[in-house]
Amino acid sequence: MDTLGVGVIGYGFMGKTHTLAHKAIPFYYSPPPADCELRAVCEVTEELAQAARRAGGFQRCTTSAEDLINADDVDLVHVCTPNSEHMPALRAAIAAGKHVYVDKPVTASLPEADELEELLGGYRGKAQVALQCRFFPATMKARQLVEEGFLGPVTHFRAVYLHSGSVDPNKAVNWKSTAAAGGGAIRDLGVHILDLLWWLIGPFQSAHCVSRIWARQRPNLDKPGSMMSIDAEEAAVILLRAADGAFGSVDVSKLATGTEDELRFEIHARHGAMRFNVMQPNYLEVYDARPPDGDLGGRGWQSIASVHRYPAPGGKFPGPKFTLDWFRSHVHSLYSLLKAIAADAAPSPSLAEGIHIQRVLEAVRESAAGQAWVELPQAR
Ligand SMILES: NC(=O)c1ccc[n+]([C@@H]2O[C@H](COP(=O)([O-])OP(=O)(O)OC[C@H]3O[C@@H](n4cnc5c(N)ncnc54)[C@H](O)[C@@H]3O)[C@@H](O)[C@H]2O)c1
Incomplete structure (x- = not known):
């Protein structure tokens, strides 16, 4: 499988957690299910975006989630924004056929959950929700x-x-x-x-x-x-x-x-x-x-x-x-998505489970x- 290009939208608490989980995967799983590269990160201001790029070790940064999602070298989109900001990113990522890892809860309302289910109709990517418990x-x-x-x-x-x-x-x-x-x-x-x-x-x-x-x-x-x-x-x-x-x-x-x-x-x-x-x-x-x-x-x-x-x-x-902690559950959650992508299998908890x-x-x-x-x- 080719290297998977990763883009992270929102670099607050969970954006950092997802990024660190990517860095940890090759230590915990040998071989890792997929080779991943942290290609792009998106934040609301140029200053925050640049700080996220430096701290997270991304190749580039942007303030446009749309640009990140539609970039040819981004295959997997992490949605780590406040809940009410999930839908615009999910709409664009699903339309572009990108793989998605969205933090919980998938949306901020019932109408959004209904809309999301309709969007999944023709979707061929792999999408998982971060329900790491x-x-x-x-x-x-x-x-x-x-x-x-x-x-x-x-x-x-x-x-x-x-x-x-x-x-x-x-x-x-x-x-x-x-x-x-x-x-x-x-x-x-x-x-x-x-x-x-x-x-x-x-x-x-x-x-x-x-x-x-x-x-x-x-x-x-x-x-x-x-x-x-x-x-x-x-x-x-x-x-x-x-x-x-x-x-x-x-x-x-x-x-x-x-x-x-x-x-x-x-x-x-x-x-x-x-x-x-x-x-x-x-x-x-x-x-x-x-x-x-x-x-x-x-x-x-x-x-x-x-x-x-x-x-x-x-x-x-x-x-x-050895003892484990909260973060380790996030690493295994991301691992299970990468494994599903590499094996062309259905991830779980899927977006459909998240909608339910x-x-x-x-x-x-x-x-x-x-x-x-x-x-x-x-x-x-
Ligand atoms: N699974 C877990 O354990 C867990 C824990 C905490 C939060 N969460 C979830 O993670 C998501 C993010 O929560 P958080 O605690 O990281 O929030 P946060 O407020 O710490 O971070 C959100 C970040 O997104 C940025 N942002 C806001 N709108 C944006 C946009 N349109 N484009 C790009 N960036 C944008 C903000 O500037 C901020 O840096 C939420 O869905 C939340 O429910 C999950």
Whole structure:
């Protein structure tokens, strides 16, 4: 396969993460699925674009996403802009037939998700969403166990994604706190945990959500010295019900004092249970309810050291026994897209899966607005 030309649009937090993941791929996977070159980066001003080019090691920079996407030497387009800026880049990249790696959530609204699905009709590129929580060895192990029938019928579950970044009402925030930019805890945090639940034990049929905004005005991080109105939820609790009666809760918050980046789930089922916390990503905890439980005990929770055990050709560097972190899940997520491109296979989580989760997010937001149960969209 020829060298894959990479272009990154938006060089903020995630633009840097995606760029670093490209640089890391050849260390972690030998051989890498594709040779990639960082050809172009796009930012909103010439100054930011030049700084991104220098720091990221790109061959060139631009302030025109259109130019980057249509350049002959760019094959894979990373969309790392604020959520409301995804669609223009996705439209152009799909029209140009480029491969796409878009960060979550895929769009900022339901009409955009519907439009995106239509655009995929004649698209022949490979497109993946950065829902990297699927790419820890521990979450992959969880999925493997579910597929093998370890759990049996699920009874109930609870899942959380908790941040504390908005606890201080005077803390400056950015576009992630406004609905028009596609922000809010449901879209920002809910997308990860809802995707994980769907992937592991979904689908679900209906949802009921209660949400809250804590501070209506906050200092504006994007425009220092000014205030911004907060109209996107800062915390939400979502009840989910499945067709077979399984039910559970999802709690997403930016107001969770004492947390850092706490995504965790606990799933209880007829034959067993499992739990995971991204703050301890090296382990998946499982409980097998099948062995007999004698007077002196017999059953108990087992901690599976998933550690750095990525399947070959991953896992060799730095070695399977070493601890891993959040960033490593991003590297494996990008690896899985590059592998799909090289093998002409379908990537996952695909854009279609991202569109489905977007529809779920928008239905959950509708439930919060109407304070009522809503039927959830099913994957098409
Ligand atoms: N998967 C994850 O773990 C994760 C974590 C955080 C954010 N995200 C997602 O990544 C995306 C970016 O979030 P972020 O935290 O990096 O935001 P950010 O605000 O740190 O960075 C966004 C960057 O995009 C630039 N930008 C804005 N509009 C642009 C345009 N039209 N063209 C080019 N550049 C533009 C901004 O100048 C900024 O540098 C969002 O979709 C967000 O939801 C994903």
